Every structure is written in structure tokens, then in C-alpha cells.
Amino acid sequence: MTSFEEIMEKACEAGPVRFVVAQAADATILEALAEATRAGFAQPVLVGPRSGIEKAAGECNVSTDGWETVEASTSAETAAEAVRLVAAGRGDILVKGFLQTADLLHAVLNKATGLATGRTLSHVGVFRIPQFERLVFVTDAALTINPTYQQKVDIVQNAVDLAHRVGVPQPIVAALCALETVNPDMPATVDAACLAKMAERGGIRGGRVEGPLALDNAVNVEAARHKGITSDLAGRADILVAPDIEAANILYKALIFFAKAEDAGVVMGARCPIVLTSRSDTARNKLYSLALGALARSP
Numbered sequence: 001m002t003s004f005e006e007i008m009e010k011a012c013e014a015g016p017v018r019f020v021v022a023q024a025a026d027a028t029i030l031e032a033l034a035e036a037t038r039a040g041f042a043q044p045v046l047v048g049p050r051s052g053i054e055k056a057a058g059e060c061n062v063s064t065d066g067w068e069t070v071e072a073s074t075s076a077e078t079a080a081e082a083v084r085l086v087a088a089g090r091g092d093i094l095v096k097g098f099l100q101t102a103d104l105l106h107a108v109l110n111k112a113t114g115l116a117t118g119r120t121l122s123h124v125g126v127f128r129i130p131q132f133e134r135l136v137f138v139t140d141a142a143l144t145i146n147p148t149y150q151q152k153v154d155i156v157q158n159a160v161d162l163a164h165r166v167g168v169p170q171p172i173v174a175a176l177c178a179l180e181t182v183n184p185d186m187p188a189t190v191d192a193a194c195l196a197k198m199a200e201r202g203g204i205r206g207g208r209v210e211g212p213l214a215l216d217n218a219v220n221v222e223a224a225r226h227k228g229i230t231s232d233l234a235g236r237a238d239i240l241v242a243p244d245i246e247a248a249n250i251l252y253k254a255l256i257f258f259a260k261a262e263d264a265g266v267v268m269g270a271r272c273p274i275v276l277t278s279r280s281d282t283a284r285n286k287l288y289s290l291a292l293g294a295l296a297r298s299p
Contacts, residue, residue: 001135002133004262007292010291011039011295016042017093017294019033019091020045020091021097022095022097023097024069025052026279027062028060028282029097030056030062031062031286032289035283037067046067047070048098070085076107079104079108082104083108093273093290093296094274094275096274104276105143108270115271115274119269120147120155122140122267123141123143124138124266125139125252125264125265126166127255128262129261135238136238137239139158140241141242141249142276147244152175159173160207170206172208172233173210174210174213174218174240175191175196175211175243176251177211178214180229192211192212213229218234219235219236264285275290275293277289
């Protein structure tokens with residue numbers, strides 16, 4: 001796939017899935033859900049104060065007739081109830097509405113009632129960049145601040161798993177650093193080299209990993225050749241794994257605001273995909289993330 005339109009088409013082919021929205025009093029997420037419902041891939045379940053949901057729906061002129069609504073008041077109660085519904089099999093995908101990410105993740109990671117699997121949760125952004133021939137995946141710009149090596153293994157595997165479900169059968173992963181050689185004084189370069197070797201020996205399933213690579217060597221074949229990098233993976237990355245959340249977040253926002261890329265995102269590693277959008281995202285961004293979540297659910 002090379003566009004979000006194709007992702008939407010595939011989501012529609014998979015049929016409607018139940019999106020459980022924690023604190024659904026959010027006009028833009030309701031707009032996105034309405035469009036996803038019209039497209040045929042969404043069956044919304046709204047959790048939150050009914051009066052607030054109705055007010056938000058009125059603001060964006062969205063009818064919630066036929067949508068299930070579950071009453072909850074505080075942010076903590078709303079998050080816990082949304083997670084409970086998914087855990088009980090009454091929903092397929094968890095969606096963050098108008099509440100803090102920390103409140104939602106607290107419920108997700110609850111050892112007794114949550115959705116954790118033991119794998120690191122990580123956010124994977126997907127970008128359609130103008131004049132670029134493929135979708136680009138960026139991780140982790142939202143959750144893990146300074147990942148350990150084992151957390152990076154999970155972050156890579158989460159992104160590879162999502163790429164498979166989006167139609168990239170053998171994604172190439174670039175472990176990004178400031179340079180393309182191993183320097184013991186820069187621990188990220190050591191981690192990158194270990195990730196590449198681990199993938200080579202089957203420790204990361206379904207993807208090929210190269211690193212350390214600087215950004216230019218990761219996405220541009222000529223730049224890699226100019227620097228004498230002989231790997232046939234260099235310059236062809238589908239997935240960009242940043243060394244920490246700061247680098248990932250800067251790259252993520254630079255693609256949006258400088259490169260004018262379209263984007264969507266989903267959290268992987270839990271028992272179900274989690275659509276974790278920003279409050280500032282447009283309804284169109286959130287629609288794309290819903291479609292991405294629907295594909296991420298597919299085995």
C-alpha cells in the first residue's frame with residue numbers, strides 16, 4: 001500500500017469492528033467515527049458522560065443514533081470502563097478520546113483488569129510523504145522515553161507486525177543514530193548494531209534490520225552509496241526506529257509540519273490495537289488512525 005485511501009479500502013473489506021472510545025465527548029473523534037461508519041468499517045461504542053457526548057455530537061452535527069453509549073463520569077472511570085469492555089470481548093479496538101494519555105494507559109496496564117501482554121507498548125506512526133514512493137513508519141514518538149535494549153527489540157517487533165498488516169511483507173527497519181558506525185561512547189549505535197545482528201539470527205521475526213544508520217543513509221540509496229555503505233538494506237527503510245522519544249517526536253512532527261506528510265498512528269503490543277491520537281489531530285487524521293487500527297487487528 002502507498003496511501004491512506006488504500007488502507008481505508010482494506011479496512012472496509014475486513015468489515016466493521018467495534019471501536020470503544022474512552023471519553024467520547026470529543027467532536028473530532030465523533031466526526032471520524034461517523035465517516036468510518038459510513039465507509040463500513042466501524043461500529044462505535046462510546047464511553048463517557050452521556051450529556052457531554054451529546055453536546056460534542058451536536059457541535060459537529062453527528063448523529064449517534066444506533067451507537068452504543070456506556071455512561072461513565074470521571075476520566076479514570078471512563079478509561080477503566082472502556083478497557084473493561086474490550087477485555088470482556090465487547091469491543092475490538094480501544095480509542096483515546098478527550099482524556100489524558102496517562103489515564104488511559106493506567107487502565108491498560110492494570111495487572112488485574114488491563115490489556116497488557118508483557119511486551120513493551122509502543123506507538124507506531126505511519127506517514128504518506130509527498131513525492132515519496134512508499135509509506136514510512138516511525139517509532140516510538142509517544143510512549144517509551146529512553147528505551148532499554150530489550151524495549152527496543154519489542155518496539156521493532158511491534159512496528160514490523162504493523163507493517164505486515166498494512167501489506168509490507170518483509171519490511172526493512174533502520175535503527176537510526178547520528179552516524180553509521182559503532183561508537184562505544186554513543187550507546188544507541190551499539191544497540192543498533194545488536195538489533196541488526198539479532199534480526200539476522202531470527203530474534204526479530206518478519207523484518208530485516210540495518211543499523212546504525214543516519215537518517216540520510218536510511219532513506220536514500222545514493223546517500224548510503226556515497227558514504228560507502230555496502231548493505232543492500234541501506235537507503236530503503238520502511239521503518240525508522242529512533243534511539244529515544246525525543247528524536248522520534250522531533251522526526252514525527254518535522255514530517256508533518258515541514259514535509260506536509262499525512263499521518264496516522266496506533267499503539268501496538270497490547271491485547272488489541274490502541275488508537276492514540278493527539279487532541280490537536282484533525283478528524284481526517286483520526287479517521288486514518290481508525291482505519292490503521294482496523295488493519296492492525298487483523299491476524
